[in-house]
Amino acid sequence: MADHTEPSGALVRLASAHGVVPDHWDFHGNHRRASAETLTAVLAALGVDASSPERIDLALQFAEDQPWRRVLPPVVVMRRGRTAHVPVHVTHGDPVELWVELDPEAGGGRRDVAQADVPVPPRSVDGRDVGRATFTLPADLPLGWHTLHASGPSAEGRAPLVVTPDRLELPERLRDGDRAWGFMAQLYSVRSRASWGVGDLADLAEVCWRAGRDCGADFVLVNPLHAAEPGAPMTPSPYLPTTRRFVNPLYVRVEDVREAAYLSAADRALVEWAAEPARALGDDPGPIDRDAAWTAKRAALEVVFAAPRSAARQARFDAFAEREGDGLRTFALWCALAEKHGSEHWPDELRDPASPAVAELAAQLADRVEFYTWLQWVADEQLETAQRAAHEGGMAIGVMHDLAVGVHPEGADVWALRDVLARGATVGAPPDMYNQQGQDWSQPPWNPDELARVAYRPYRDMLRSVLRHAGAIRIDHVIGLFRLWWVPAGSLPYDGAYVRYDHEALVGILALEAERAGAIVIGEDLGTVEPWVRDYLADRGVLGTSVLWFEQDLHGNPLPPDEYRRLVLATVTTHDLPPTAGYLAGEHVAIRDRLGLLTEPVATVRAAADAERGRMIDALRARGLVGDDPSEREIVEAMHRYVLGTPAVLVGVALTDAVGERRAQNQPGTDQEYPNWKVPLADGAGRLVTVDELFDNPRLRSLVQVLREG
Structure with a gap:
């Protein structure tokens, strides 16, 4: 101002x-x-x-x-x-x-x-x-x-x-x-040969099962899976959804919907025809194209939706819709309206969900409303399958969901919860x-x-939906x-x-719904935090978050491992920083300089980053974790050993760190200037790493050995 x-x-x-x-x-x-x-x-x-x-x-x-x-x-x-x-x-x-x-x-x-x-x-x-x-x-x-x-x-x-x-x-x-460790993944970036250009819930199930069985991991933390726009352009950021209660059907594996197995030859050909261009996207090392993937997937899902369901399957669908109630009906109606009018700049008479114009269109669009309701049901089924696969693989926790801070200003929640x-x-x-x-x-x-x-009902209903198939939930910016x-x-x-x-109400309701779901709660409590807040959360049983790069003593040196809090999810990095290999190389400075985000001279910021890196390596060397001239991989593994030396009850390992990726998934403070949330998983040389080969990756296997020894 x-x-x-x-x-x-x-x-x-x-x-x-x-x-x-x-x-x-x-x-x-x-x-x-x-x-x-x-x-x-x-x-x-x-x-x-x-x-x-x-x-x-x-x-x-x-x-x-x-x-x-x-x-x-x-x-x-x-x-x-x-x-x-x-x-x-x-x-x-x-x-x-x-x-x-x-x-x-x-x-x-x-x-x-x-x-x-x-x-x-x-x-x-x-x-x-x-x-x-x-x-x-x-x-x-x-x-x-x-x-x-x-x-x-x-x-x-x-x-x-x-x-x-x-x-x-x-x-x-x-x-x-005891402690548990697990992987942290941006699901859209973790693709398999069967994916349609974007990692999906079947990929999540496979990652969970193999991470548990082959690596001894106890959880997989994924990005928010909240729903985006029902048509192009789809907002790439999982932290800017149209609603936090429901799931983005972009993550549905078409072939795993039961009715897909019983399609006629003609309908099966339609699905395969839709899949061809989308599957080809899986070999593209460039930014992930959500719009192309969803356009293909939605066309195929419409074919499967039109297929007949057995009486039992129809009864399950009806029960799901009844359980989710008005919230799901309103969201599905918003999707149908957004499909017709776009997600922004609606006619004034449609901005009130209770208006006669909306009621009239709801009747006209009944089939599309049912389609978008059905999408949530099949997504829910596949989420349930992923959590079951995690437990069958030996995971104690399973899928750890992520709850975004808020929603898109022109999205479904803003319309429904105005x-x-x-x-x-x-x-x-x-x-x-x-x-x-x-x-x-x-x-x-x-x-x-x-x-x-x-009475906090929209908040409660959102928590119940996200927690339904979760072993844990991470609350982004829990200070909110x-x-x-x-x-x-x-x-x-x-x-x-x-x-x-009213934090007493919001944290209390969160604890109530998590206890009913049998889930652990982790609060991302980074940034500017009033000192008493962390103590309050710990007293309520909500874990905090510790990121190695951010945990420093009064002199700017890495905090000694024994001074970490126990009730935290401790990690080396976070999705708002470049992967550790990139951070060590100063990518966080280079990106901000290139995009004009620095308020200090680049030489000053680069010198501070070099000093930070030097202090980190000195701390690792002082504990005998690296030698005089460590390689990048040795430093990354030593940093994870450092975190394993803390009393933290949970330890998270970014999949990007496990394969040597250097590119950032997100650069805070940018929109179109950087391909935020579009970077497919690749190794340090830029070669794509698919789910099919992920657990045979030598660098991942080496880091997993460190974690098992820890």
């Missing part, structure tokens, strides 16, 4: 009342204050008018009175084993009773709740004296999604009550001091050492008040469950502000 006015005290109080943080400490330890313009714009995105002193005063009064207008809070989230207080608002002096209707999954039934002796003065709201009665929820309520009921002469109310685990426990083996996603701001990150101009990820954030109003950096529309990423969320 052009202006940077100091905010008034009233504006700061209003911002704080809505969770907008007026100041913060940046990556370099400097205290930064948000301008009045930034706070006003962020509040506007939250639906709060702070455009004048008078409006600010009105908004403050409304924020103070609003809780007293409700009989019950919109939702109550508590921990099992702890009591919790619930305020109930009635006409002052009136009696009221409160009880809990228990979740049928927790056994059902009714529990009366006792009123506590907590005197609170009444408040005059809208011309009425409102009293507050405080009730104490017992500590022995079972886990689940229950319902609170309040009843009295002047008030009747109900609200969801969510009882969450106090702590999400690790599997017994990991609690006893009431709980903020408009007028996007999520990003303030400046740090790797992105010195800050970042704008273009994703609309949850509106925290509206999310609470709908505590606060997110909001960038007002038209502003630079630097001119943003943090907005706080």
Whole structure:
């Protein structure tokens, strides 16, 4: 923004009342204050008018009175084993009773709740004296999604009550001091001879089975598999999906859909005809062409969809659609509409899912809606097969899914969840050492008040879908469950502000759904993190993330292995850096220089990178992990030995490191300037490495031996 006015005290109080943080400490330890313009714009995105002193005063009064207008809070989230207080608002002096209707999954039934002796003065709201009665929820309520009921002469109310685990426990083996290791893969890049130009769920099943059986790995962490646009152009970034709840059918293996085996000769010929150009893409070392692959695959899947299903198969499909409910129906409808009108620039009458125009088109497009519903079913079946293959291969955890931070600004979730996603701001990150101009990820954030109003159900439903066939889940930018950096529309990423969320509710619901699914939770807690947050997550049983390059002492030297946290997924690298071979060669400096992303002279940044590399090799040498003149492969393996020397309960190994790849999958802060998320898996010489030959790769086998010895 052009202006940077100091905010008034009233504006700061209003911002704080809505969770907008007026100041913060940046990556370099400097205290930064948000301008009045930034706070006003962020509040506007939250639906709060702070455009004048008078409006600010009105908004403050409304924020103070609003809780007293409700009989019950919109939702109550508590921990099992702890009591919790619930305020109930009635006409002052009136009696009221409160009880809990228990979740049928927790056994059902009714529990009366006792009123506590907590005197609170009444408040005059809208011309009425409102009293507050405080009730104490017992500590022995079972886990689940229950319902609170309040009843009295002047008030009747109900609200969801969510009882969450106090702590999400690790599997017994990991609690006893053992550790697990696994591979980290960008699935689209890991192709086989049978793939249609893009790695798919059948490839994932094979990688999991062989990694478990042949290598002793316990998990495979994959990129987010969330759905993209239903037609070209398909957004390449798996971290900018149209929805986080459903799966990108690009990953479906056509031939593994059961009905494909029973096609007529003519229909089988149609599938093979569609496959030919797509399979040819598998030998192309250039950027992955998702549009070509999906165009071919969708044509083939339409042939399979039209084939008859047995009564049992149809019943399973119907049961899947019924279980996923309105969320799936709305998503499938969005796909059909996006297929007809594109995913952006819809007619105004179609922007509201509840409009008559949408209802009319839904009837006209019923066949396409069913097709997109069916795609989610067959994708779900293949995800189930991949997780089963992982366990059959001996993996203790299996598939570790990745949950993106947010969604595309013109995607299905923004259309379907328009009431709980903020408009007028996007999520990003303030400046740090790797992105010195800050970042704008273009994703609309949850509106925290509206999310609470709908009792976090969209968040819960998303978690349930992602966790259904998961042994673990990685939460990208887990700090977003505590606060997110909001960038007002038209502003630079630097001119943003943090907005706080109810982390007790969001982390608690995450723990509840993960416990029900039997999954481990890993939070990516890199970057600018308030110190207490990591302790809180550890107390709740959510693992953190440690990346060797980022773990440094006060002098910039690699942190000694014994000083690492135990409750983390520890890795040498991350997908936002070049693979280790490339990083050692300074690729991260060269890319940013070439793309104009540096704010310091390239010589200065290169010298810092050289010094960082030197400190790393010195640390490896000091522990006897490398000699005087180590090769690239020896350094990479030594760095993994270093990580294995930490107490970390999980260790992740990038497949790119295992085969010697040097090219980055992603360069943060870029869009079209770099082929982000399009780089197929290759070795250090640029030769493609397919799933068929992956586990015979000499460099991978050598690194696996290091991991087994560790």
